[in-house]
Amino acid sequence: MLKVMVACGCGMGSSQMLKMKAAEVFKELGxxxxxxxxxxxxxxSTANEYDVVIVxxxxxxxxxxxxxxxxxxxxILSKKEMKxxxxxxxVGE
Structure with a gap:
């Protein structure tokens, strides 16, 4: 299982939306x-604890x-670009 971190400037709204899109994309990719x-x-400060960082x-x-x-x-809201x-x-191969 891959450990993924998504981040935005403040870590609030944008990163939450990015997290939801990422979850959809990774599910589509299996x-x-x-x-x-x-x-x-x-x-x-924690990037090295993860396999993938999306920003x-x-x-x-x-x-x-x-x-x-x-x-x-x-x-950051484009599932097509992220995929x-x-x-x-x-990633994931």
Whole structure:
């Protein structure tokens, strides 16, 4: 089971919506996950505890030292974009 973290600036509304979209996408891909949502500040300090980190493209640079696979999205509500980027990164294979 993959450990996934989704993050936004404050860790409130946007990350919760991102978590719901991610859950749908991973289910469609047939990948079992646990998903945690949080603020980017917390995410930066705990990223190495996760397999995948999903954030807005503007936040990707904050994870340059993370061992996790970092997925940056232009549109955090686009299931299509998330699915494509997860597949391109070979997440779950």
């Amino acid at each position: 990948i079992e996950v646990t998903i945690h949502h949080t603020s980017v500040d917390e995410a930066m 807005s493209e503007t936040l990707v640079r904050n994870f340059s030292k993370a061992k996790a696979t970092v997925i940056g999205l232009k549109n 494509e980027k997860l597949q391109e990164a070979h």
